[in-house]
Amino acid sequence: MERIVLLSPNSHDFMKKLPSRQLIAKQFPDGEDYIRIPVDFRGKEVVLIHRCYPEQDKSLVQLFLILSTLKGEASRVRVVIPYLPYARQDKLFLKGEALSSKIICQLIKNSGCDELITFDCHFLKKPGRFTYGGLNIRNLSLSHAIISYFKGKLHSPKIISPDEGASYFLVSEKDAGVMKKERGAYSVGKSIYRKPSIEVHFDVRGRNVVIVDDIIGTGSTMLKAVEACRKLGASSISCGTSHGLFLNNSLKRLKRAGAKEVIASNSIKSPASRIDTSDSLRSVL
C-alpha cells in the first residue's frame, strides 16, 4: 500500500530522513485555521506528524480539520503526536469535572485516526499498545534513550523516579530508587494545580543521581526531587524528561537548585532538547 508522510507546519524538523510532504496551514484574518493537504491521498496510508504543544487548543483544532479531510478517503491514517496534550486529567476528583484525557482521545478517534503514536503518555504509564477512549494508541518510551545519555557521561549513576507514576522508566535498572510523591488539594484562584510533596526512603549520599520523569511542567516535582537529593548528600544531580514544558522558568530554577544538567526530548522544542524522537519513530513507521 502506498504511504505518504505529511508534516504539519509545527513539525518540519521531524523525520528529515523520510520523504515527506508539508501540509498547508494558514490563518484567516480572524485567526481561524485554513488547512489544505496538497497531495492525492485517496486509497493511501497517511502518516501525519503533528506537534500539539505549545498552543494545544489551536493544534488540536488543526488536527481535527486534517483528520476529517482525510476521513473516508485515505485507506489508513496514523498520527504521531510526540507530546499528547490533555493527558494529565485522567482521574476525577470533584463531581462534574471533565475527564479531558478520554474526551480528547475520543475526539481524535472520531475525527478519523486509526492509530495514534505518542511518547511516554501520562495516563498509560508504560510503553505498548493500548485502546483508550476507543482510540488505538502506540505508546513509545524514551526512558532508555534518556538513561543511556547519562550513563555515557556519569560513573555508575543511581537512576531515580520522583514518583510511582514514572517508575516504569526504571524497569531495566538494577541500581534505582522510587521517591514517594503526594499531591495536596487544588490551588484556589483561576489556575488549577495540586502542589507536590516528596519523601525519599533510600540512600543517595556520595552518588551521581539521575532523576527521570515523563513531564517537567511547572518543575515543582523535579525541583522537590533535586532539593531532596542535594540535602541527602548526592555528589551530582542530573535530570532527564521526555517532555520538557519548563513552565515558570523551571529550567533555570532547576539549575539554580543544583541540577548539573537537565535534558528533554524534542517532543517539545526547548534549549534542553537532546533526545531525538525521530530515532524511535523510524522503527515503528
Ligand code: R5P
Ligand atoms: C506526574 O505525575 C508526572 O509524572 C510529573 O511528575 C508531573 O506532571 C510534573 O509536573 P510538574 O513539573 O508541574 O510538577
